[in-house]
Amino acid sequence: MSSSDFTKRYLPWVVATALFMEQLDSTIVNTAVPTMAVSLGVTPLSLKSVVTSYILSLAVAIPVSGWMADRFGTKRVFMSAIAIFTIASILCGLSVNTPMLVAARLLQGFGAAMMMPVGRITIIRTFPKAELLSAMNFVIIPALIGPLLGPTVGGLIVYWLSWREIFFINVPVGLAAIWLAWRYMPDYRDEQPRPLDVMGLILFGAGIALLSWLLEVFGEHRIDITSAIVLFAISGCLLLAYFLHAQREEHPLLRLELFRVRTFRISVMGGFLTRLGVGGLPFLLPLLYQLGLGLPAWKSGLLMMPSAAAAMAMKFISVRVLGRFGYRQVLVVNTVLIGVTISLYSFVEAGTPLYVIVAISLCLGFFNSLQFSSMNSIAYADVEQRDSSMASTIASSMQQLSMSFGLAAGSLITGWYLGDVPQSDRVMLTSALHYAFLTLAGLTIVSSAMFWSLRKEDGASISGSAKVATATTEAQTPPDA
Structure with a gap:
């Protein structure tokens, strides 16, 4: 079997394993919030930040993932992302208070944000278009079943063990994913990587993070309508400013063209x-x-x-x-x-x-x-x-x-x-x-x-x-x- 065929056979498994871990973790915490609140001595409502911090970190970090892959290589970035996610999961499980847990979830979200886009980039560059559908079809399954299994797995773990095991189960999966990536992940990079659009990252990251946070809290009616309108307007202005900035920037963060x-x-x-x-x-x-x-x-x-x-x-x-x-x-x-x-x-x-x-x-x-x-x-x-x-x-x-x-x-x-x-x-x-x-x-x-x-x-x-x-x-x- 040629090296190319070898990579094509196992690469979808590499990406699917990491993606499943990331998608599962996006919902598994929800069912454990009441138990976590009792353990940490806080109210369940105050732990909403544990969920939103992960989502905000994803929203901010995803836009820079493509630049990192082009600059440092898909293999290095993908393996680093899994390592960060796994270490952050350990820190989540060891957390003794809410601030520590929120900080660990932010780090975990950063690692997760690198997995999906970089994994998809590698799939696209490895498979010719005639084979792309089969590969993408395989990788998308974890994205579908992860959020569905999350509440079930989380509920069973909390019932039989403790909320900390929700995060510790990522450790063996993460280690396996790192080994698979080291063994089978090709290393693609841009020979002339574009410079990082720092201003674009600030404008788009701030706008998208604010918008994501608003959607989380406004959906639960925890913010008055006036404040929501003002914050939505600020978010819209930031995103509009990015749009105008991207029209003038030679190497924008997201090339809207x-x-x-x-x-x-x-x-x-x-x-x-x-x-x-x-x-x-x-x-x-x-x-x-x-x-x-x-x-x-x-x-x-x-x-x-x-x-x-x-x-x-x-x-x-x-x-x-x-x-x-x-x-x-x-x-x-x-x-x-x-x-x-x-x-x-x-x-x-x-x-x-x-x-x-x-x-x-x-x-x-x-x-x-x-x-x-x-x-x-x-x-x-x-x-x-x-x-x-x-x-x-x-x-x-x-x-x-x-x-x-x-x-x-x-x-x-x-x-x-x-x-x-x-x-x-x-x-x-x-x-x-x-x-x-x-x-x-x-x-x-x-x-x-x-x-x-x-x-x-x-x-x-x-x-x-x-x-x-x-x-x-x-x-x-x-x-x-």
Whole structure:
């Protein structure tokens, strides 16, 4: 087996292992907050900073990940990111007070921010476009099942062990990921790396961090409307200032002109809109299961498992589906199917048979897996390899922001329907959740319009739908040509 084939065989496992650890950790802490509060002698609400600090660190550090990979090499940065994440996990588990825990989570978020974009850059540079879909399809699975398994794994660990083991389980996984990266990760770097756009990092980092924080706290109604409007305005001004700065800067932090690449623009913007609906589900489903149906936390977590199983099953057929129908048809139809599936949760109530809930969960995982595999791969269909680092950084930044928007949207929509009714009123809360599911379903279906502007031949070089591309090209060629 050649060195190239050897790398292609194991590289997806390297990236998937690190990505799973990062995605799992983004949600596993939520179920442990009450136990952590008792252990540290603080109120559960005061530990919200433990969650938000991780998200803020991600938002600020992701934009600089592409520059670091070009400057220091993908292998060195990826291995360092895993090492930082693992060391930070140990510090989290050893924390004796809230400030120490928050500081460790900030460090952990910095390490996580380097993993996903740099791993994606390496995948893009290693695999030719004809093989990219299969590789991306494999790597995306951890991103889908990590957030779903997080609450379940976290709840079981807290129940049987202690909250500190939530962080310590990252140690063996991190060590394994470091060894895999050292053994199989190729080292790509730019021979003439661009200088770091410090001013751009300050403007964009401050703007995106403030916006992410606002979405976290505003989604829980912990800030008055006047203060929120003022802070949103400040965040908007910072991001607008970055936009103006990027137009003049020769080497901007994020090169926004990449949005002129049509398939990249449609993928990133369409994905952002789609995640507004899908992103609210990790917040809404536990509420529906635990408060609406009265299930214990561990049963609620188990009901999230079918989605993970279906997501893994889809990876075996998504390549063939895209090859048969093409990106345009798949993304338009599949986005609508996701919206319809989300709307089905509006019919789930206390008397709903368990097999019905499991069936809906399976459908959701199945369609979500196809959706994210499609969006993440077509983003790079027409991007030049020299722009892969920048494209991956921009896409990762938008994905992180869309997740925050989605969670906030789910919380705000539910709160709006609930009104002044106390959350202890199970009947009214369930009704509010049903309306929230219908609203998010409608937003998801509307977002399918973003993919209508794709052409039949778009992504043919990735999906292998050569017949579609050839037929379209021949139809567009004048007879005399």
